[in-house]
Amino acid sequence: MLALDGGDRIASVFPGTHVMSNGFRHLPGWLDAQAQAALLADLETVIARAPFYRPVMPRTGKPFSVEMTNCGPLGWVSDQAGGYRYQAAHPITGTPWPAMPDRLLTLWAEVSNWPGPPEACLVNRYRAGARLGSHADTDEAEPTAPVVSISLGDDAVFHLGGLRRDHPKQRMWLRSGDVVVLGGQSRLFYHGVDKVLAGSSQVVPGGGRINLTLRRVTP
Numbered sequence: 319m320l321a322l323d324g325g326d327r328i329a330s331v332f333p334g335t336h337v338m339s340n341g342f343r344h345l346p347g348w349l350d351a352q353a354q355a356a357l358l359a360d361l362e363t364v365i366a367r368a369p370f371y372r373p374v375m376p377r378t379g380k381p382f383s384v385e386m387t388n389c390g391p392l393g394w395v396s397d398q399a400g401g402y403r404y405q406a407a408h409p410i411t412g413t414p415w416p417a418m419p420d421r422l423l424t425l426w427a428e429v430s431n432w433p434g435p436p437e438a439c440l441v442n443r444y445r446a447g448a449r450l451g452s453h454a455d456t457d458e459a460e461p462t463a464p465v466v467s468i469s470l471g472d473d474a475v476f477h478l479g480g481l482r483r484d485h486p487k488q489r490m491w492l493r494s495g496d497v498v499v500l501g502g503q504s505r506l507f508y509h510g511v512d513k514v515l516a517g518s519s520q521v522v523p524g525g526g527r528i529n530l531t532l533r534r535v536t537p
């Protein structure tokens with residue numbers, strides 16, 4: 319009998335799904351309008367307790383164009399003194415990150431094929447002109463677990479390269495409600511957000527795009 323992995327199973331019941339042999343999956347429209355609104359309402363609670371802030375790059379101190387916050391036991395942060403890392407508290411307020419909404423734990427369980435829950439949810443907000451340069455997610459001590467990403471708001475051009483920065487890149491649109499899974503080999507592939515089409519949706523309060531990435535951090 320042919321063994322189906324989670325991606326194949328999902329693809330067979332969810333048209334439009336893009337499953338690559340390297341473990342990358344794009345699930346367009348995984349969240350419908352109602353589910354997106356419910357998730358944004360959850361995020362309002364998160365943001366009220368853990369406001370967006372603008373991290374800076376480790377070596378240069380240059381600010382990111384993307385604003386960030388986190389929920390869950392751990393959050394990803396970056397500053398000039400300590401570099402890229404995970405920590406349990408918000409770097410500005412000093413208080414623990416708020417709990418991860420149940421809705422995110424459920425989504426992770428549905429798409430990750432990973433036995434345990436996620437430990438960190440990084441929330442990226444792109445207002446007009448923000449982008450995210452090509453990077454690989456390598457700050458987690460458990461790189462065999464996938465990273466699951468959820469897009470809300472304006473349409474974005476996402477690129478997926480390979481294990482090296484100079485590997486050819488594939489580009490695709492990520493739209494509100496889309497879920498992306500970087501699993502298997504693709505987990506350590508370079509990727510980034512080239513541009514966001516400002517005003518292409520009305521989903522995010524105040525405009526723009528929000529991307530959530532759910533991660534395992536500890537082995």
Ligand code: MD6
Nearest residue numbers: 442455465467500511529531
């Ligand atoms: C973004 N996403 O879509 C940025 N990382 O705004 C990421 O950096 C990302 O989509 C790891 C796995 C999936 C992703």
Ligand code: FE
Nearest residue numbers: 453454455509
């Ligand atoms: Fe990333």
